[in-house]
Amino acid sequence: LAKTTQPISMDSYEGQEVNITCSHNNIATNDYITWYQQFPSQGPRFIIQGYKTKVTNEVASLFIPADRKSSTLSLPRVSLSDTAVYYCLVGDRRAETGTASKLTFGTGTRLQVTL
Amino acid sequence: NAGVTQTPKFRVLKTGQSMTLLCAQDMNHEYMYWYRQDPGMGLRLIHYSVGEGTTAKGEVPDGYNVSRLKKQNFLLGLESAAPSQTSVYFCASSYLRSGGYSNQPQHFGDGTRLSIL
Structure with a gap:
């Protein structure tokens, strides 16, 4: 599994755009990139997933450059409720029959949003 | 639609006691996982299952x-x-997508907080 590196913490004011970058220099051809969000006392929640270029959903955007050695999660106009830990994970998108995605969660990026 | 439900939410045990944590999902997912999360750390995979009657070791x-x-x-x-097993335990599930893309996003429960004295 490719190792990921992301900032330990970030601070932002409400209403700003937040970009969290994750480094994954050893990403393999079949690996895809997934971001999860975790609030205190809750399980992680899937945010977005991508393989290359840009992916956008109702919550966030994911930017992946051509070399795929990094990715950036973009949260538009954050609010206090976006205060959470954000995890970047890299995993093989085609598991062999009978196996499953064994994701490795790092320590994540703790985002603190204030007024 | 409950998603992934974990039982119990909290439990305190004495060293040497035994117990079972239950995870139930109503999404008809093929894959299920158990993780533990220790303070200030990410999740670590304990065991997982790719289908009824099958299990495999994690990290x-x-x-x-x-x-x-x-x-x-x-x-x-x-x-x-x-x-050393004092931790927060999370269960997750994911579905098997046709065409060989079996690694789909995982859906997590809200955890079981287990303290062992």
Whole structure:
């Protein structure tokens, strides 16, 4: 599994755009990139997933450059409720029959949003 | 639509006691997982299952056993609890997508907080 590196913490004011970058220099051809969000006392929640270029959903955007050695999660106009830990994970998108995605969660990026 | 439900939410055990954590999902997912999360750390995979009747070891399986007798349930057992197993335990599930893309986003429960004295 490719190792990921992301900032330990970030601070932002409400209403700003937040970009969290994750480094994954050893990403393999079949690996895809997934971001999860975790609030205190809750399980992680899937945010977005991508393989290359840009992916956008109702919550966030994911930017992946051509070399795929990094990715950036973009949260538009954050609010206090976006205060959470954000995890970047890299995993093989085609598991062999009978196996499953064994994701490795790092320590994540703790985002603190204030007024 | 409950998603992934974990029972119990909290539990305190004495060293040497045994217990079973229950995970139930109502999404008809093929894959289920058990993780533990220690303070200030990410999640570590204990065991997982790719289908009813099958289980496999994850990153930190020692001291735990699992069973998947029904597709919707995944049980995590501690035969003889130790203080090092004090942690928050998360269960997750994901579906098998046709065409070979089996690694789909995982849906997590809200955890079981287990303290072992």
